[in-house]
Structure formats: structure tokens, C-alpha cells
Amino acid sequence: MSMSMTTPILQPVERENYLNKEYGVWSWLLTTDHKRIALLYLISITFFFFIGGFFALLIRLELLTPVGDLVQADTYNKLFTMHGMVMVFFFLIPSIPAVLGNFLVPMMIGAKDLAFPRINLLSWYLYIIGGVMMLHCMLTGGVDTGWTFYAPFSTSFTNTNIIEAGLAIFVAGFSSILTGLNFVVTIHRMRAPGMTWSRLPLFIWAHYATSIIQLLGTPVIAVTIVLVAAERALHLGIFDPKLGGDPLLFQHLFWFYSHPAVYIMILPSMGVITEIIACFSRKRIFGYHFVAFSSIAIAVFGFLVWAHHMFVAGISVYSALVFSFLSYAVALPSAIKVFNWTATLYKGSIHYDAPMLYAFGFLGLFTIGGLTGLFLAALGIDVHVTDTYFVVAHFHYIMVGGAVMGYLGGMHFWWPKISGRLYPEGWARLAALIVFIGFNLTFFPQFVLGYMGMPRRYYDYSHMPEFQVLNVLSTAGATVLGVGYLLPMVYFLWSMRYGKPASDNPWNAAGLEWKTASPPTTFNFDAEPVVTWEAYNYEELDAPHKEGVPVAR
């Protein structure tokens, strides 16, 4: 979209804002400003993203050839374990909520900050403590159980440092709980006058649903980890049948959190995509209430489908039947969202800026990820494809194709607000294209591999050399994808110094966050805004001879 659509005067960057108000390490480490905490998170999760990505690269390089030649079997097992743990617990779960959510939730509802600013800072410190423990664990040998920690392998057999890795996740989990708590209270109590529930941006609805899962689900994984640690240390006999335990109990507890955790990763991304599609189609979101309530429906149904990870684990035929049915029930709200986004494009005025390219990419990848979920929920097919590369491809389409595309789209969309600078648009569009192509090249062949029967977590497939061609394609795609992920980091950093200063609302977007300065001042708004308009009032914003809605500032 042309930057001249709005004509606010380009203000000097030097005016006081949350970035230049104070300098010095302590002004950052002791800040209670939600925007500064968001940046602390941004730096930390980017660090872990590249660590996790490095592990992924080594995994793909090992699988280039059927024999295990790059690393030892134990090293490979640790690589995929640490890749999963780092990416799930230290990147994906905090990614959008803790960075974009932290930055935007108060601004979008017209608040000065989150309800509990100091708890917000505490949650970052907990994340860092967990992260340092995880790093220490990795540097002193790592863990080789897979991120799923299945008992009794994790409790009685492996001799790697399960307890430390578990405690790292335990501590980081409290960071997630506190973020969720903060959002729930903030959204309930801190909305500006006139900001009713049905005027909330759908980003807020998505974060509200996410927070509910974080609050109710995360304690269960904490309990599970404590039980694993207790069994390892004290031989309690909870999960290991030799000690009188039940290994399936572990799987039930683990997936009771870890399936909803997938929605912690994808729901905020759906929120981001909704904002982007509305802005770059210049339209109100089609079926606002359906999109909003589908987020809540996903959060609720998401808690009732965990055993679909266990169809061949030894559960009864009848419980498998129930969980298969419920899995189709949770697929429906996601389908409704996709249809509503598509319908929003209808009769829009569509701009192809970089954030919108990421949104298109999200729609393509999330749709494929969602539809392949229908295969896995079908009992008869799941028996064949579970624990194969089909599953690996499916959840990467959701968690990388969906969640990370949304995260990158959001980072581009709000970067002018966060940094006060514009990134180079051409490079950003190129990166979106590279990510999309690289992603499909990496993961699409894995669907085929999975149906052919290649099991996951195999470091050596020399018994089945017929799998090599598809693995080579996948590894080639991963290198392309790696370039696609490095590019934004480079030009975002570049833009902080050399980028053009951004206007307050470079996209002429709806939403209270765009009525603040770029970058915003410490308390976001000079005066408490009063909301008199509906969400996504693009009709008014684009109306000729009109300045747009009254600016609260």
C-alpha cells in the first residue's frame, strides 16, 4: 500500500518514546513497560529460534544420506529432542503472545500497560531462568527422549539429564501461566471506555482464548514433569510397570497439555492473520462473531481431543472412537476461520504488501496442515501414518507453516510501530516468497515419505534406501527455508539504523495501536482513548475527504 495514503507529518524520531526515554542496561532489565518486556522476549526467543533451527539443519543434513554418517545415533537422538524442546517451549509457545501480544494487547484495548506489569517482568525472568537451565542441560550432554518424554524410557532407562530438562520446562511453564493470567485480567479489566467485547480486535479474542489454555493446561504439564522427576529420583512407580505404574497414564497427562499447547501456538497466529487480512483488504472481517467464537471453541474443544495421539498406544477401541469424533469437532472452528478469511477478500481492495504475502502464505500452509489433520483423525488411516513422517509434515505445516508464518507476518505488520522504522519492502516480499517455497519443499515430500512408511526419529534408513530421493528434496528445501528465515533478521536489524522513519500509521490501519506514536510513548496514549467505532472501520478510514476516525491522542 502506498505510504502516502495517510498524510501524517513525518515526525522526527527523536521525540520521546519508550525506546529513548531511558538508556542503560538496568532501564531494560528492571523495566515494567510491556513494550520493553516484549523486546526482551523478542531478543530471547530469536536466540532460541536460531539454536533450534541449527539443530534442525543438522537433522536434515544427517538425513541427506541413508546411512548415519554425519553424527552418532545418540547425538542425532539428542538433536531432534533438543530441536523439539527448544522450538516448542522456548520459541513457539512464547513467540506471538509474549512478543506481539505483550506489545499490542494493552495498546489495542486502550490501556497504559498490562494489569500486572511487575508480574509481566517476572514472567520474562522465569523464561530466562528456564532457558539458561535448558542451555546448561544441552551443553552438559543434552537429553535423548524426544520432546515427548515417553515413560518408561524417560523414567527408568535413559541416563541423560531428564530432571534438569524437565525443570527447565517446569520453570518456563510458569512464565507462560503468568503471561496468560496477565492477559485475561487485562482484557477483562483494562479496556478503554467504549471498547466493548464485540469491538475488540480479533487479535484480542485469539489471545484471550490462548490465555485460557495457558492458565488451565500448563499446570498439568508441570505436574507431569514433577511426577517424571519423582519417579526417576525416588522410583515411585507411577509410570513404569516394573514398579507398578502405567506408561499410558504418562501419555494421557502429557497430551492433556501438549495437544492444547498446539493451540497456544496457532491461535495467536490466527489473530495476527485476521488483523493483516482486514487491513490489506481494507475491509471489516467477514463474520466477526463467528471468527471470535471459533477461537473460544478451539480453546474449549482443544482440551477434549488429547488421546488422538494414542490411537495405537493401547487404548480401547471405544475411547479411540470418542476421541476421533471430537477431533473432527475441533477441526470445524478452524475451517470456519479459513472460510471467513477467504470471504473477507471478496470485494475487498487488496494490497500486496509483505505482511499480506505472509498472510497468503499462512492461508495456504495452514489449510494444507488442517486438511491433513483430517487424515490423522481418521482412525483407520492414523494406524498406518502415526509416528511416521506424515505426522512430522502435518504438525510442521501447522506449527511452522501456520504459527511462524503468522509470527513473521505480524512482525512485518507491526515493525513500524515497534521500531519506528520501515523495513525494505522489496527484501521483505522476497523473504516471504523464499520462506513459502522453502517450506513446501522441505515438508511436502515428508507427507509422501510418511505414507510410504518411513518412521520418524530414524537417524539411519540404510535398510530402506528407496526413501532417499524425498529426503534429499526435504534437505534442499530446509536450506532454502533457512535463508528465508535469516533474511528478515538481517533487514530488521538494518532498518533499525538505516530504515526510513515510520509514520504513526503507515498502513492506514484500524485499531487503537495505530493511534499511538511510532514508536509509542511509555504509557501509549497521552489521554485515555474513548472508543466510539466498531473494529475494522476501514470504510470510515478510506472514506474520501475525511481524516478518518477521531484520533484519541
Next chain:
Amino acid sequence: MLNNFPLWPQQASTLAGHVDALYIFLLIVTGMMALLVFVCIIFFAARYRHRPGVRAEQIEGSNALEITWSAIPFLIFMVIFVWGALVYFKERTPPTDASEVYVVAKQWMWKVEHAEGQREINELHVPVGRDVKLIMTSQDVIHSFYIPAFRIKQDVLPGRYTVEWFRATKPGVYHLFCAEYCGTQHSGMVGSIVVQEQAQYEAWMNGGSTGPLSASGEKIFAELGCATCHRTDTPGRGPNLQGVFGQPVQLEDGRTVTADENYLRECILDPGAKRVKGFQPIMPTFQGLVSEEQVNALVAYIKSISANKPPGGAKATASVVAPRHEPGETRAQAGERVHAQPNGSQVQ
């Protein structure tokens, strides 16, 4: 046809066709749904791209549309759900007259024992066209017995039996994978399923058998002194085991359970857990005293003295394994023909 397609797994069991049919149906249905969405997105994105002076037309939404695009997918989902469930029922319901093979998984090896007594490691020989039921347990962690060409997979757990079954349709050698991550050599826990024509299979079966599994079980039964309490002639201190397999059993706590493989196994290893009504809790546990293979043999033996069910696989292979334990003959006679002891490793 699909067997010659390089990106498709071989079809070599009766189940494979059912799974593939549903898979192809899903590919078509989801392909059409994806196409519909993608065509709409691309068409709208092109048709309604920004043009100077043309403004977007605001549309609130449409309840009729929302209901339509909720109801139609839901109906499609239900077709998939029911079809998937029907295939799953087939996969999870072994035919009652299937020949039985005991599988013990350990890090990182598959140990297989046929009801006829043949033992194999990381290989399983089966004849074409016969139902085979695998009764599986693990000595250590969770494994998963996966044969892609048969489209079957079942986790193998320590401390209990799980079962899966198949009927091979095509001679050949097929991959056997461990599909549940189990430690260092997980990717080395692979093997072969050798499907042979009946004649070849019989020739293989005749080489080096150690006598039927149930006979080994009978020997262990005698050695452990089980018969002192579990008597068949007079009421003993333990229940008479003749004819017990597959029958409902009244428990002391009022429940009724079916005496299946898992129940027999549990009674050997944890006798107090589900005690039969009318008997005292005097049986000692055999946990740690018998290996997984010996438990399998004992279970096979108890099944063999069940009146309504001949020993597993007996019907089809009676002519193959010459000295058999026929239901009619006395156990003493059968016992004389036992040639070898199970040599399974001890439970940790």
C-alpha cells in the same frame, strides 16, 4: 496397480486395500476442499486487487453462509469419521481362528515365537492367505510393531499384552519397523516380514522347530509346581485352569472379567490383583522368576487346555509340525515330546 507406483507403499495384506481406499477418498475430498479455498483466494486476490479510486465494499457477514460452510464440512467429516472407524474396527478385531505368534520386544530387537515353537529374531515368516495374530509385550520400554506394506501398527508395552493381526496377500519380503522411539538404536530395530507360499512356509516351519510353544509351557507349568494347586482331578487350592481361557471369571471383589491373555499374564505376575472368587490369596508372584518368553509359553499352554479353543494355529499347521499336542491326548504324553527349554533371557 499401486504396487508399481514408486511413491506408494506396497499393498500386501487384506487391510491395505481398505486403508488405501479411504486414503484415496480423503485425498480427493481434501484436494477438492483445498482447491476450492485456493481458487477463491487467488481469484479474489486478483479480481479485487487495489485499484486507485475503487473502494472495498463492506460486508457484515452472512449467517446463512456460516451455517452452510459449517454444516457441509461437518457432514463430510462425519463420513470420514465413520469410514475411518469401520476400517479401525477391522484392524483391531483379530479373527478368532488366527494362528498366534508371540512377540517380545526389547531394546533393540524383535524376538518372535510361533505357537509351533519356531523362534526368530528380527524376522517373521508367515504364509500367504492365513490370519496371523501377534500377541506382543515388551521387556523394557514402549516399542511399536509397524509393517507399512500391511498398513498396521501397534505399540508394544511393557507389563501387558497388546495384539494386532493381518492376513498377508502377496509373497515377498516386507519392512518391519519399530515406530515408537525407544533409545539409541531405535532406527536399527528393523526387520523383515517374510511372506511365503504355503509349501515353502511348511518347509521352513519343519526346519529346527523345538516343539510347540504350549508344550514348553506345560513343562514350565510342571517345573514351577503350578499343578500342585491348579489341579484338574480334584478341587485344588487354586482354580482349575482347564477350559478357563476365553470364559468369564467371577472375582472376589464382585467384578467379572474375561480370562484373556492379559488376564492370565496378570495372574501369573501379580496374582493378588484380580483374585478369583472363592480362593485364598496364597499364590506367590512369579514376577522376576519367569522371563517374558516363559510367560508367553505358560499362557499358550493354559490356552491349549481350554476345551473350546484348540492351541493357536493348530488347525492350519497340524500336518506341518508332526508331534503336536492334540486336545484329546493326555498332557503326560504331550510332555514327553518336549525337546527344548525356552531360553529367553530373564526379566530384569
